[in-house]
Amino acid sequence: MLELQRISKSYPGVDALRAVSLAVGAGEVLGLVGENGAGKSTLIRIVSGAERPDGGRIELDGRAAAFASPADARQRGIAVIHQELSLVPQLSVRENLFLGAGWSRRGIVRRRWEEREARRLLRLLEMDIDPGARCSELSLGARQAVEIAKALALEPRLLILDEPTAALSPREARALLRQVRELARRGAAAIYISHRLEEIEAVADRVAVLRDGELVRSIDRRESAGGDDGLAPLDRDRLIETMVGRALSAEFPPRLPGAIGETRLEVRGLSAGRRVRDVSFDIRRGEVLGLAGLVGAGRTDVARMIFGAAAPDRGEVWLDGRRLELRSPRQAIRSGICLLPEDRRGEGLVLSRSARANFALPNLDRFRRWRALVDRHREGRAFSRWREQLDIRLVRAGQRVATLSGGNQQKVVIARWLERGARVVLCDEPTRGIDVGARYEIYEWIRRMAAEGKAVLLISSELEEVLSMSDRVLVMHDGRVRGEILEPANADPAGVLRTAAGIGLSEAPSVA
Amino acid sequence: MPEGVAESAAGRWRRRSLDLVGRNLSVVVLVLLCLISSAATWREQNPVTSRSGAAVARQVLEACQTPCSVLVVARDTEADRVFVQAIEQGLDTAGARIAGRVFGQPRDVRLELERIAGVGGSFDAIATHRIASEWGPVRTAGTPVFAPRSYHWPTFLTARNLLNVVNQNADIAIIALGMTLVILTAGIDLSVGSLLALAGVIAAVTAQEWFGGAAASPAGLLAAMLLGVAAAALGGLLSGTMVTAFRVPPFVATLGLMMLARGLALILAVGHQRRLVGGGAEGTPEAVRVDAAVFAWLGNGTVFGVPNPILLMLVLFVAAHLLMTRTMFGRYVYAVGGNVEAARLSGVPVTAVLLAVYCLCGAFAGLAGIVDASRFEGGRPNAGELYELQVIAAVVVGGASLAGGRGRIAGTLIGAMIIAVIQNGLNIAGVASYEQKVVFGALILAAVLLDRLQPKIASRRARMTRASTSTPVQ
Numbered sequence: 001m002l003e004l005q006r007i008s009k010s011y012p013g014v015d016a017l018r019a020v021s022l023a024v025g026a027g028e029v030l031g032l033v034g035e036n037g038a039g040k041s042t043l044i045r046i047v048s049g050a051e052r053p054d055g056g057r058i059e060l061d062g063r064a065a066a067f068a069s070p071a072d073a074r075q076r077g078i079a080v081i082h083q084e085l086s087l088v089p090q091l092s093v094r095e096n097l098f099l100g101a102g103w104s105r106r107g108i109v110r111r112r113w114e115e116r117e118a119r120r121l122l123r124l125l126e127m128d129i130d131p132g133a134r135c136s137e138l139s140l141g142a143r144q145a146v147e148i149a150k151a152l153a154l155e156p157r158l159l160i161l162d163e164p165t166a167a168l169s170p171r172e173a174r175a176l177l178r179q180v181r182e183l184a185r186r187g188a189a190a191i192y193i194s195h196r197l198e199e200i201e202a203v204a205d206r207v208a209v210l211r212d213g214e215l216v217r218s219i220d221r222r223e224s225a226g227g228d229d230g231l232a233p234l235d236r237d238r239l240i241e242t243m244v245g246r247a248l249s250a251e252f253p254p255r256l257p258g259a260i261g262e263t264r265l266e267v268r269g270l271s272a273g274r275r276v277r278d279v280s281f282d283i284r285r286g287e288v289l290g291l292a293g294l295v296g297a298g299r300t301d302v303a304r305m306i307f308g309a310a311a312p313d314r315g316e317v318w319l320d321g322r323r324l325e326l327r328s329p330r331q332a333i334r335s336g337i338c339l340l341p342e343d344r345r346g347e348g349l350v351l352s353r354s355a356r357a358n359f360a361l362p363n364l365d366r367f368r369r370w371r372a373l374v375d376r377h378r379e380g381r382a383f384s385r386w387r388e389q390l391d392i393r394l395v396r397a398g399q400r401v402a403t404l405s406g407g408n409q410q411k412v413v414i415a416r417w418l419e420r421g422a423r424v425v426l427c428d429e430p431t432r433g434i435d436v437g438a439r440y441e442i443y444e445w446i447r448r449m450a451a452e453g454k455a456v457l458l459i460s461s462e463l464e465e466v467l468s469m470s471d472r473v474l475v476m477h478d479g480r481v482r483g484e485i486l487e488p489a490n491a492d493p494a495g496v497l498r499t500a501a502g503i504g505l506s507e508a509p510s511v512a
Numbered sequence: 513m514p515e516g517v518a519e520s521a522a523g524r525w526r527r528r529s530l531d532l533v534g535r536n537l538s539v540v541v542l543v544l545l546c547l548i549s550s551a552a553t554w555r556e557q558n559p560v561t562s563r564s565g566a567a568v569a570r571q572v573l574e575a576c577q578t579p580c581s582v583l584v585v586a587r588d589t590e591a592d593r594v595f596v597q598a599i600e601q602g603l604d605t606a607g608a609r610i611a612g613r614v615f616g617q618p619r620d621v622r623l624e625l626e627r628i629a630g631v632g633g634s635f636d637a638i639a640t641h642r643i644a645s646e647w648g649p650v651r652t653a654g655t656p657v658f659a660p661r662s663y664h665w666p667t668f669l670t671a672r673n674l675l676n677v678v679n680q681n682a683d684i685a686i687i688a689l690g691m692t693l694v695i696l697t698a699g700i701d702l703s704v705g706s707l708l709a710l711a712g713v714i715a716a717v718t719a720q721e722w723f724g725g726a727a728a729s730p731a732g733l734l735a736a737m738l739l740g741v742a743a744a745a746l747g748g749l750l751s752g753t754m755v756t757a758f759r760v761p762p763f764v765a766t767l768g769l770m771m772l773a774r775g776l777a778l779i780l781a782v783g784h785q786r787r788l789v790g791g792g793a794e795g796t797p798e799a800v801r802v803d804a805a806v807f808a809w810l811g812n813g814t815v816f817g818v819p820n821p822i823l824l825m826l827v828l829f830v831a832a833h834l835l836m837t838r839t840m841f842g843r844y845v846y847a848v849g850g851n852v853e854a855a856r857l858s859g860v861p862v863t864a865v866l867l868a869v870y871c872l873c874g875a876f877a878g879l880a881g882i883v884d885a886s887r888f889e890g891g892r893p894n895a896g897e898l899y900e901l902q903v904i905a906a907v908v909v910g911g912a913s914l915a916g917g918r919g920r921i922a923g924t925l926i927g928a929m930i931i932a933v934i935q936n937g938l939n940i941a942g943v944a945s946y947e948q949k950v951v952f953g954a955l956i957l958a959a960v961l962l963d964r965l966q967p968k969i970a971s972r973r974a975r976m977t978r979a980s981t982s983t984p985v986q
Contacts (some may be wrong), residue, residue, distance in 0.1 A: 334859070347854050351850065351851065353917070361843065365840070372841060399759055
């Protein structure tokens, strides 16, 4: 029904998709798996019309189709359930379900009919939700279910589900999976994306594995079942091997000489709601501690709490034997902690300002003259020095930071903390969206910072990166530290991924 | 720019000049407006100044031998007296005799001629200006008449008119400074007009009731004025607190303060009137008059011929410019407006910055209120109505983005001047004030539209820059 032929898409510095060809037929569920950053989300954005491919063809029912917008794709029967919720919180469940065009009778809302339909849809999902309730009052799981019901209401020909069960209870998740199968039985197609391989096993007829923007493997479980009605069991371990793949071409700089010293940062029992539960660890001088895990495992929350950007419910952070008050980033910076945020453009940089102004922002007190004036000469000298050392490529010093490439932007953020002389460096996905050349330089700087005796926390969803760069790795799953790897260089990536995915853990949601 | 970029000289010149115009669009607009206003007001000028008076004296002396006696004729105005004084000074030093002088109407000239004839006197020449030279008795007096040569020059571009234009808009410009800070943080302040009135009324009431009224010392008046400014600053701090501590949208917080401050100004004014009349008489929301003459100095005095409000405005603009470009505070304001989250994660004390910004905005409005009260020699509770909109217009026309993070103090000065010049031009051209509203409405829409289009223009420019720098790098 839907066929993708050699779809390519690249962003500045990254090839997100490289000539990916995929097809999904009526009555079929395609499971799509891959590591973070493998290109799954980009693929979905292209299929749903949110983004246009750089190359390749999309065919719908054998005819070339170019979706101009999500609304266009929706009109042709493609419905997407996003990771981010798209409900209007002030409206009721019923109003949200039938928010789009086409449900009214000549502009007049059919309340009674909507009420009935809403109940029917929610019953299908085995969700006990009052259609009259306001969405803002619902739990995250219930909202996710409403989102799914909203897509089902359209009776789509192709349903795309992107990590739909992340917020659902196991029972709700099972009902959802049944619903997807039911949809397929009635002749619709579905693309199901999940990190939870047991869900993929429960629902998918075929499985496609993406890695680094390429389709590396496609498994047809009906074929391998040998013509039986059932599906062949999935070899999850092999699937994980495929997802991780061989070593990437990117190289990592060697560890610089320098012993790991005494404890610098201690985190004790850090907890925040359901996202972070009782996380404790130490980082020593000169040590790079990796924090592996899937998106949403709570790693970013941990970093933000240490940095004072988010308040923990419980827990303590000690720096060089002194307890820190986790009140504001300003305090954390004064104590010598710095953060390279995951979302560089949204949280790291003021895009409308120059590279130099961004570099100077947390360091203005160092360039101070007469209490409040900024000594622009000292500021300029400091910036040129780091600009040279880090090889930040600018046309002119006053160039707006928005016009820089991702690698150069990250270097501006690194430069500001190098100038600051921080004691603890929290790196959250430091190489996301950065091309290979600049990546290597950023790895070198991480090494150098560690060699200077700083304590480095390296959060990364790229297994190879976190295993190659760290002296020690903690694996987080669902808000908890689930494993520690003392010799990451020799660790088995597949095992790490299993831990991160929660496979083999007692509390992992099981799907029958 | 790295080598290997192929760009023709003409192309580069075109790009650079476009860039320059794009960056300084408001300056270009202001210059254009001034040119248009000048062209539209190209009139015959008949100067009545001390310089033209001296010139007339020279003309007279060239024409007739000393000792010659001269009748001086002028109207009864301030400028005419200066003019006459210059003529007499010029004649005096050359030893000419003044036969008589007239300040007044043509009738007064006839009377003076009769008086001179009555005492048997005579004179050899009449010295006057272009206007009086047309009077009947002057033309028929039978002696040569000397007047300064008239010339053509735009009325708009005379020193007097320009000072007038700027002076009348100095209060708007001063408030616009504070508003620029607020808008840079992606906020808005609707309360400035009311704070202006409140500051003026508080200064006037305290000057009258606490600091001695007519007998108030300059120090007392200064204290009264500072009290007014402090009250307005406090008002700003209140909206700042609402915005930061309670996360009330700036629009709503300052809307509330706008009504609150206006009401307070009226209450204070009415209460004062009631106390003046005494007893239980009904008070009226009239201006609170200040009897001390020194009070009017700030609004009406001049230094070296420049009105005080203009001087105050210039000083404040320079100070604000330095504040925004040279201090940590200025950097923080831009950072908070550009990206609050990034600013916070960079250690910027976001709450303190926002509080300071709203407080400063209130203080600037209060200063404008003092200027206004001084100009009208009393605090007017109804002063500054709808000023907030004019001020926002000035800031937006000056190139600041309502989305925050983008804008300059110099731009705001230019924006305020653009609005002043258009207003002046329309006034000279005889456009009614209600018709002018249409022009200003269109102006604001155009400015905002430009603001919306800017990101597209900027991104195109960025693409051009990136394309020209992405030469193969090893």
